[in-house]
Amino acid sequence: MTAMTLTAAVDCDLHVAxxxxxxxxxxxxxxxxxxxxxxxxxxxxxxxxxxxATTGGTPPSSYDELAPVLNAANPHRAILTxxxxxxxxxxxxxxxxxxxxxxxxxxxxxxxRDERLxxxxxxxxxDIPAAVQEVERLxxxxxxxxxxxxxRGDVPYGNRLYHPLYAVAQEHGFPIxxxxxxxxxxxxxxxxxxxxxxxxxxxxxxxxxxxxxxxVAEGVFTRFPQLKVVFMECGFSWLPPQLWRFDKDxxxxxxxxxxxxxxxxxxxxxxxxxxxxxxxxxxxPHQIAQxxxxxxxxxxMYASDYPHQHGDGFERLLAALSDEDAESVLRGTAAAFxxxxxx
Amino acid sequence: xxxxxxxxxASEEGRLxxxxxxxxDIHPRMTPADFVRRLPERWARHVERYGLRAPAIRDRYPRPxxxxxxxxxxxxxGFPGTDYGLLRKQLLDEHKIDFGIMLVLDALDSGYERPPLxxxxxxxxxxxxxxxxxxxxxxxxxxxxxxxxxxxLAVAEIERVAADGRFVQILLPASAQESAGSPKYWPVYRAAxxxxxxxxxxxxxxxxxxxxxxxxxxxxxHAGYGVIMQTLLTSLVCExxxxxxxxxxxxxxxxxxxxxxxxxxxxxxxxxxxxxxxxELDRLPSEYIREHVWLDTQPMEEPDNPKHFLQVLxxxxxxxxxxxxxxxxxxxxxxxxxxxxxxxxREQRGKLLAGNAIELYGLPSKVARR
Numbered sequence: 001m002t003a004m005t006l007t008a009a010v011d012c013d014l015h016v017a018x019x020x021x022x023x024x025x026x027x028x029x030x031x032x033x034x035x036x037x038x039x040x041x042x043x044x045x046x047x048x049x050x051x052x053a054t055t056g057g058t059p060p061s062s063y064d065e066l067a068p069v070l071n072a073a074n075p076h077r078a079i080l081t082x083x084x085x086x087x088x089x090x091x092x093x094x095x096x097x098x099x100x101x102x103x104x105x106x107x108x109x110x111x112x113r114d115e116r117l118x119x120x121x122x123x124x125x126x127d128i129p130a131a132v133q134e135v136e137r138l139x140x141x142x143x144x145x146x147x148x149x150x151x152r153g154d155v156p157y158g159n160r161l162y163h164p165l166y167a168v169a170q171e172h173g174f175p176i177x178x179x180x181x182x183x184x185x186x187x188x189x190x191x192x193x194x195x196x197x198x199x200x201x202x203x204x205x206x207x208x209x210x211x212x213x214x215x216v217a218e219g220v221f222t223r224f225p226q227l228k229v230v231f232m233e234c235g236f237s238w239l240p241p242q243l244w245r246f247d248k249d250x251x252x253x254x255x256x257x258x259x260x261x262x263x264x265x266x267x268x269x270x271x272x273x274x275x276x277x278x279x280x281x282x283x284x285p286h287q288i289a290q291x292x293x294x295x296x297x298x299x300x301m302y303a304s305d306y307p308h309q310h311g312d313g314f315e316r317l318l319a320a321l322s323d324e325d326a327e328s329v330l331r332g333t334a335a336a337f338x339x340x341x342x343x
Numbered sequence: 344x345x346x347x348x349x350x351x352x353a354s355e356e357g358r359l360x361x362x363x364x365x366x367x368d369i370h371p372r373m374t375p376a377d378f379v380r381r382l383p384e385r386w387a388r389h390v391e392r393y394g395l396r397a398p399a400i401r402d403r404y405p406r407p408x409x410x411x412x413x414x415x416x417x418x419x420x421g422f423p424g425t426d427y428g429l430l431r432k433q434l435l436d437e438h439k440i441d442f443g444i445m446l447v448l449d450a451l452d453s454g455y456e457r458p459p460l461x462x463x464x465x466x467x468x469x470x471x472x473x474x475x476x477x478x479x480x481x482x483x484x485x486x487x488x489x490x491x492x493x494x495x496l497a498v499a500e501i502e503r504v505a506a507d508g509r510f511v512q513i514l515l516p517a518s519a520q521e522s523a524g525s526p527k528y529w530p531v532y533r534a535a536x537x538x539x540x541x542x543x544x545x546x547x548x549x550x551x552x553x554x555x556x557x558x559x560x561x562x563x564x565h566a567g568y569g570v571i572m573q574t575l576l577t578s579l580v581c582e583x584x585x586x587x588x589x590x591x592x593x594x595x596x597x598x599x600x601x602x603x604x605x606x607x608x609x610x611x612x613x614x615x616x617x618x619x620x621x622x623e624l625d626r627l628p629s630e631y632i633r634e635h636v637w638l639d640t641q642p643m644e645e646p647d648n649p650k651h652f653l654q655v656l657x658x659x660x661x662x663x664x665x666x667x668x669x670x671x672x673x674x675x676x677x678x679x680x681x682x683x684x685x686x687x688x689r690e691q692r693g694k695l696l697a698g699n700a701i702e703l704y705g706l707p708s709k710v711a712r713r
Contacts, residue, residue: 199581280609
């Protein structure tokens, strides 16, 4: 991977985060400022403990901190991800207020200062009508490129509860970005909080599989045929076996979901994309090539995922790609997926 | 005594054949009347009046395909899986199965009950399995139902029945009240390991698909069984279960298998970055999995390109870990004669259809010709 190749790249997932709630206080109204002060609530990122090697340090909290990172790689476009909403609180109104504040902070601190930058519109799954309003508020800004939700929610993302958000996403051409973590305290599956971070960290992939199936099974893409979804920081090597099973089961019990008109994998391949970090791959280059062929390189979009450190998987992936596929992964697929949003 | 049935003497050699087919996932089922009749009076009265606590899986995710079972598996009376004669004819004889492992799912949800009732249910299930099935056919082997949420009672039940060598494993639900790797359950795993009995986790249980909210459809529930297995295995590895109990063997049943390769890669990558959190894990997660974990084929994964099956079999190191299962009498039954992927070598077929199960369950490799 050379700086040359990255110069034309689209980086779909570059993290920024306020260093403290104080950073976003100016974007909150008086009620929420006093709420924060009285309740001593702070920022919490349960998915990114600062001492964990995978976290890789604190994300840039100002443009001055971001600029050297951006200049080093110098991508054509970088889409910022701010996960400041990933608290453990349950207050939907607080979440909605924080979403507005975070988005305004991202716009004022970063987007207005650098043409290379775009960002996801952070919204909370705790209040979908508020999320719709927030998307509508920012839709004409021109510097937001997707709608950012945590992959871990309270109800799977195919549920009708979320459909108003998908309607507004489709209307404005925004992809839905389901990013690893979120809804702190949500265990990856089944039985509650996990005992180790190692387990929690490894498990975003399981959640992503559940969400992938939910979106297809509930007919989201039948109802919103232009809707696009990108899974971010959830891996992708799990995809082929899960699609084989999903397709086979659909052939058996399709009558339960009559709105699913095509094979589930057809919807996934048409509507969904996956970012390249973490690239959880075998060590053997021959086997990596097999995995790339099974997944389909056309589903992958490059993300630096700065500052997170998932190991050397991406380098091994890139080494296994043909020049043409590498160009698609680094730029072409994202250019087509986001279209005018990142033009 | 029982196990000697299958141990051939030298004079019998000529009448022996190689074990060629082991079915590791067969579901016999109790009728509700049988169940209540066998319960102790106190609990029979309780169940008749108050029912059971766990909502039936069929009520949570109704099966919109032949009521969830093979359409031709209904006996004259009762539910598919309740009739020995029909199971023998349709499954054991029809497919020339040398050994069939029985997993009774009737106790899989009983961890919701208070411990003495849970224990009574498991006793009933185990005794019924011996009397109604294992005693009738020497091809059949059993799985021990245990009241998993009370490990002391679970160990007692293992002690009560494990001397019968026809029980070849402990049966647990894939989702219980705590994660599978929780030290709460380690006494049960130790009791199994000490007796050389694998622990089988079968899809189901009372806490499935909870992590990001529950899906709406059976399609998702069923296609997600492998996802639950990924979470279960992640927990067993990351909480240090295999490091703590080096003789433990695990069978993951009815969750499919080909997801294993990607899980190994992501656990290994995660461990390389985060190993200081769990110094108890002194090897790559994939090495623990390699040593401790077996899986079954049900439901057989069917990539468009059969070559992909063979590739993932190798990537996941499944060649000597994958065991064939029919899942009789459920709707998605896999026939040993038509469900295997094309392109398997003779050796791969042999291991998949019998060899791997023979190794895991310590079954004889030869049996008398029938």
